[in-house]
Amino acid sequence: MRNAFALSGVVIKEMYRRKDFYVLFVLTVLITLVMGSINIFGDNQIVRYLKEICLLLIWISALIIAVTTTARQIPAERESRTIFPLLAKPVSRAELVAGKFLGCWLASGACLLVFYLFFGVLSGTREHSWPVLNYFQALWLHWIFLAVVIAAVLLGSVVFAAPSSNATICLVVIIGILFLGGHLNRVATNIPGAPGTILSVIYFTIPHLEWYDVRDLITHDRPLINWVACGLATLYGLGYSTILLILGWAVFRRKTLTL
Amino acid sequence: MIRLVIVLLLSGCFTVATRLVPYFEQRNNQDSAPSVITALLGDSRRMFATHFFEKADAYFHGGLAPSIFDAPMKEEESHMTEEVHAGTTNAVAPAQEEEIPAFLQHPQDWIEKFGRNFFPVTHEHLSDIGKEEEILPWLKLATELDPQRVAPYVTAAYWLRNSMKKPDEAEAFLRQGLRNNPDSFEILLELGRIYRDNRKEPLVAENILQLALQKWHKRDAAGGKPEELVCEEILGELVRLEKQQGDLKQWLYYLEEMKKVSPSKDEIGKQIQEVKAKIGTPNN
Numbered sequence: 001m002r003n004a005f006a007l008s009g010v011v012i013k014e015m016y017r018r019k020d021f022y023v024l025f026v027l028t029v030l031i032t033l034v035m036g037s038i039n040i041f042g043d044n045q046i047v048r049y050l051k052e053i054c055l056l057l058i059w060i061s062a063l064i065i066a067v068t069t070t071a072r073q074i075p076a077e078r079e080s081r082t083i084f085p086l087l088a089k090p091v092s093r094a095e096l097v098a099g100k101f102l103g104c105w106l107a108s109g110a111c112l113l114v115f116y117l118f119f120g121v122l123s124g125t126r127e128h129s130w131p132v133l134n135y136f137q138a139l140w141l142h143w144i145f146l147a148v149v150i151a152a153v154l155l156g157s158v159v160f161a162a163p164s165s166n167a168t169i170c171l172v173v174i175i176g177i178l179f180l181g182g183h184l185n186r187v188a189t190n191i192p193g194a195p196g197t198i199l200s201v202i203y204f205t206i207p208h209l210e211w212y213d214v215r216d217l218i219t220h221d222r223p224l225i226n227w228v229a230c231g232l233a234t235l236y237g238l239g240y241s242t243i244l245l246i247l248g249w250a251v252f253r254r255k256t257l258t259l
Numbered sequence: 260m261i262r263l264v265i266v267l268l269l270s271g272c273f274t275v276a277t278r279l280v281p282y283f284e285q286r287n288n289q290d291s292a293p294s295v296i297t298a299l300l301g302d303s304r305r306m307f308a309t310h311f312f313e314k315a316d317a318y319f320h321g322g323l324a325p326s327i328f329d330a331p332m333k334e335e336e337s338h339m340t341e342e343v344h345a346g347t348t349n350a351v352a353p354a355q356e357e358e359i360p361a362f363l364q365h366p367q368d369w370i371e372k373f374g375r376n377f378f379p380v381t382h383e384h385l386s387d388i389g390k391e392e393e394i395l396p397w398l399k400l401a402t403e404l405d406p407q408r409v410a411p412y413v414t415a416a417y418w419l420r421n422s423m424k425k426p427d428e429a430e431a432f433l434r435q436g437l438r439n440n441p442d443s444f445e446i447l448l449e450l451g452r453i454y455r456d457n458r459k460e461p462l463v464a465e466n467i468l469q470l471a472l473q474k475w476h477k478r479d480a481a482g483g484k485p486e487e488l489v490c491e492e493i494l495g496e497l498v499r500l501e502k503q504q505g506d507l508k509q510w511l512y513y514l515e516e517m518k519k520v521s522p523s524k525d526e527i528g529k530q531i532q533e534v535k536a537k538i539g540t541p542n543n
Contacts, residue, residue, distance in 0.1 A: 038396075040392075040395050040396050041392075041395055041399075041415075041419060041423075041425060041428040042425075042428060043395070043423070045392060046392050046393055046396060048318060048390075048393040049393070049397065141377070183326060185368055185370070185371070186328050186329075186371075187328060189367070203370070208370055211373070211374050211376075211377045212377070213378075214377050216378050217322070217377070217379060219322060220322035222322070222379050226376055229373065232373070233377070
């Protein structure tokens with residue numbers, strides 16, 4: 001496990017050396033501030049639209065950072081042939097996958113922390129209230145969501161040929177699950193025969209990432225989520241991440257590393 | 260000599276007018292050129308406008324909104340626009356609120372049931388907590404995208420003048436709507452209410468409401484099938500104004516007109532009898 005933590009440290013260093021996070025953070029701040037400066041019937045108390053826009057930008061930015069960073073990890077090591085000395089350390093392939101996952105997940109968590117700090121300051125200064133626990137729940141669930149995403153992209157990076165195709169396919173699938181995942185069974189009940197059964201199977205198989213999107217609760221100042229539900233969603237998310245990581249390792253251990 | 264100067268001045272005026280008229284016509288045409296939004300989005304902007312109007316309604320219900328996969332919310336559940344029409348004789352009394360709306364009552368499986376922990380599922384109204392202003396950005400955006408859509412102007416103006424006590428902003432927004440929809444009797448009705456309730460200018464309000472009534476009849480005559488509820492609302496406002504001013508004949512006239520479109524004919528019939536008794540006209 002020490003090897004995995006050492007590898008994750010390298011990934012985190014790579015993250016803060018790259019410009020992706022800084023660019024997306026500055027863009028989020030700029031767009032939110034411009035939106036906040038719009039005069040809506042001379043009322044300064046209107047804040048929910050601003051919270052919604054800010055949270056949407058945070059979600060988009062976090063997803064892009066997580067997917068693009070993870071998608072290039074293993075292919076980049078293979079391309080630059082640094083994977084051979086790495087595996088000769090000795091670092092097992094399981095440790096490599098675990099280290100890459102841990103590094104991307106922790107780095108994404110650090111980015112999320114900065115984004116949510118900005119969100120908290122913004123909404124606090126406009127609303128004059130500080131629902132810290134609500135923001136903590138939103139941040140936590142968002143981070144668990146990213147764990148599933150990163151594990152899925154790592155699996156994709158050993159299955160698909162190029163990081164670009166992996167990132168695109170993963171983004172399409174993740175966004176599809178976010179928008180449609182929760183409704184598939186309802187659609188399946190209206191479709192008779194095999195297609196309906198297939199939809200139902202997909203519904204019960206996919207990770208329900210839409211659970212982790214609690215933006216509406218935050219935007220509309222709804223009460224705290226039940227902590228038990230939060231805990232169960234955490235276990236569910238970590239369970240799926242583990243399954244995806246094991247699948248990724250299973251594919252990676254049989255893969256030839258020469259290009 | 261003076262006559263010659265006058266003739267010269269008149270001919271000068273005529274010449275300038277022949278130059279100025281085409282110039283201003285050209286300028287007006289330039290003003291009505293398509294905006295950047297129209298150029299970029301084309302007719303799809305109307306779809307986005309509908310989306311943002313529905314978003315305002317979802318905001319009004321504290322984030323509670325059915326998805327396209329759920330059964331649509333019942334008409335009487337959209338309280339954002341319903342309250343705008345309140346006060347008419349046939350306005351339905353608000354039904355007993357359900358804590359959880361119909362489209363969320365029966366989860367199909369454990370995933371759906373558990374997922375309800377993570378989005379708003381209980382009914383709440385922004386008007387109950389005094390935060391109606393939160394719907395305004397989306398209504399404003401809806402009018403930017405589709406200036407020919409009347410409902411966002413009327414809804415925003417209603418909340419601006421009633422809850423936020425901002426009749427000036429409400430009037431400015433309605434006038435902007437009127438410039439884009441010169442034949443809208445709904446906007447004129449709301450404008451009339453501002454002059455009656457907020458500005459306390461009953462004569463101006465009466466003129467505006469009469470114009471609204473004319474426009475309603477004009478659309479009706481043109482086969483546009485305007486909503487009878489709106490006509491009843493306009494007549495209701497006129498009845499209240501005439502009653503306030505004590506003009507019995509006009510009061511009677513508007514009551515009789517109202518009886519033609521209202522479903523509560525018996526109630527209005529009684530009021531007609533009362534006014535006739537006051538005037539001294541023999542009962543038929």
